[in-house]
Amino acid sequence: MAVKKVILAKPRGFCAGVEMAVDTVERALKKYGPPLYVFHEIVHNRYVVQDFVRRGVTFVQSVDEVPAGARLIFSAHGVSPDVWQKARKKGLELLVDATCPLVEKVHREVRRYVAQGYWIILVGHRAHDEIVGTFGEAPERIRVVGNLEEAREVNIPDPEKVAVLTQTTLSVDDTREIIETLEQRFPRMVTPSKEDICFATQNRQDAVKALAREVDLVLVFGSKNSENSNQLCRVARSRGVPAYLVNDLSEVDPQWLIGVERIGITSGASVPERLVQEAADYFAQRGAQGAQLGLVEENVHFALPAEVA
Numbered sequence: 001m002a003v004k005k006v007i008l009a010k011p012r013g014f015c016a017g018v019e020m021a022v023d024t025v026e027r028a029l030k031k032y033g034p035p036l037y038v039f040h041e042i043v044h045n046r047y048v049v050q051d052f053v054r055r056g057v058t059f060v061q062s063v064d065e066v067p068a069g070a071r072l073i074f075s076a077h078g079v080s081p082d083v084w085q086k087a088r089k090k091g092l093e094l095l096v097d098a099t100c101p102l103v104e105k106v107h108r109e110v111r112r113y114v115a116q117g118y119w120i121i122l123v124g125h126r127a128h129d130e131i132v133g134t135f136g137e138a139p140e141r142i143r144v145v146g147n148l149e150e151a152r153e154v155n156i157p158d159p160e161k162v163a164v165l166t167q168t169t170l171s172v173d174d175t176r177e178i179i180e181t182l183e184q185r186f187p188r189m190v191t192p193s194k195e196d197i198c199f200a201t202q203n204r205q206d207a208v209k210a211l212a213r214e215v216d217l218v219l220v221f222g223s224k225n226s227e228n229s230n231q232l233c234r235v236a237r238s239r240g241v242p243a244y245l246v247n248d249l250s251e252v253d254p255q256w257l258i259g260v261e262r263i264g265i266t267s268g269a270s271v272p273e274r275l276v277q278e279a280a281d282y283f284a285q286r287g288a289q290g291a292q293l294g295l296v297e298e299n300v301h302f303a304l305p306a307e308v309a
C-alpha cells in the first residue's frame with residue numbers, strides 16, 4: 001500500500017532564535033570573512049553546522065581551542081559568565097553573543113532569584129549546552145532536575161526559599177508533571193510569571209499533537225542532539241503514533257512505511273526547511289497528496305547583535 005497523503009505541521013523548523021543565530025554567523029562571515037570561531041554548535045543541526053564548516057567556521061567546545069586574537073561568536077544556547085570572562089581575558093575579538101533572548105531571560109531570572117537569596121531548581125538536561133550555560137550563572141545555588149525521580153529526591157538547603165526555572169525546549173507535558181511534584185514537596189516554591197519553555201517549543205509541540213490525530217506515522221526531521229526535535233518525537237509517540245527522528249530523507253527506513261497511508265512531517269527548531277521539502281517532494285512524486293495542518297502563524301523576529309547588524 002502506497003503513502004496517499006503527506007501532512008506538514010505548521011509551525012515547524014527554524015524558530016526566531018535560530019534564525020537570529022544563523023544570520024549572525026552569516027553576517028559575520030560576510031563582514032569579516034573566515035576564519036571565525038563559534039563556541040559550541042551555533043544551533044544543534046548537522047547541516048547548518050557542516051555548511052558553516054565548509055565556509056571557514058570552526059566550532060569549539062572550549063575557549064582554549066580558540067587562537068589568541070581570533071574572532072569568536074557564542075551560540076544560541078548561551079554560555080556561563082566564566083566562559084565570557086575567559087574569552088575576554090584571552091583578548092579574543094568580536095565577542096558576539098548569539099544567545100537567544102529567551103535563553104538570556106532564564107539567565108537573568110537566575111541572577112535575580114539568587115540576588116534575593118533563593119535556591120534554584122533548574123529543570124532540564126545536565127549535559128545540554130543550554131543548561132551548562134544557565135547552571136554556570138550560579139553553580140553553588142542551583143540544583144538540576146532531569147526527571148520525575150530526581151524531582152522526588154532533590155535536596156534543597158532551605159526548602160522555604162526555592163524558585164524553579166526550566167530549559168526552554170522541554171516537553172510541556174513532562175515539565176508540568178515535574179513541576180507539580182516539586183510544588184508538592186516545596187509548597188512555597190516560586191515560579192517566574194511567564195514560563196521558560198519558549199513559544200516556539202510550545203507551538204511545535206501543539207502542532208505535532210494535532211498532526212498525530214490525523215496520521216499513521218510521524219517523521220521528525222532533526223539532529224539527535226537537538227532537544228526540541230527529540231521532544232517532538234516523544235510528543236507524537238505519547239499520542240499513540242509511531243514517530244521517528246531522522247536527519248534527512250535518506251534515513252527513512254522503507255520498513256516504517258509498510259501499511260502507512262498518511263504521513264505527518266515536522267521538524268525541530270534548528271532544521272532547514274529544504275530537508276522537509278525534499279521529503280514532501282519525494283512522496284508527492286510517488287502520488288501522495290500534500291497538505292498542511294496549521295495552528296498558529298509565528299511572526300516573531302529577534303534583533304541581530306549590534307556587532308553584525
Ligand code: SF4
Pocket residue numbers: 015016017018076100101102103168169198199200201228269
Ligand atoms: S527554541 Fe525557543 S529558546 Fe530555543 S532558540 Fe528557538 S526561540 Fe529561542
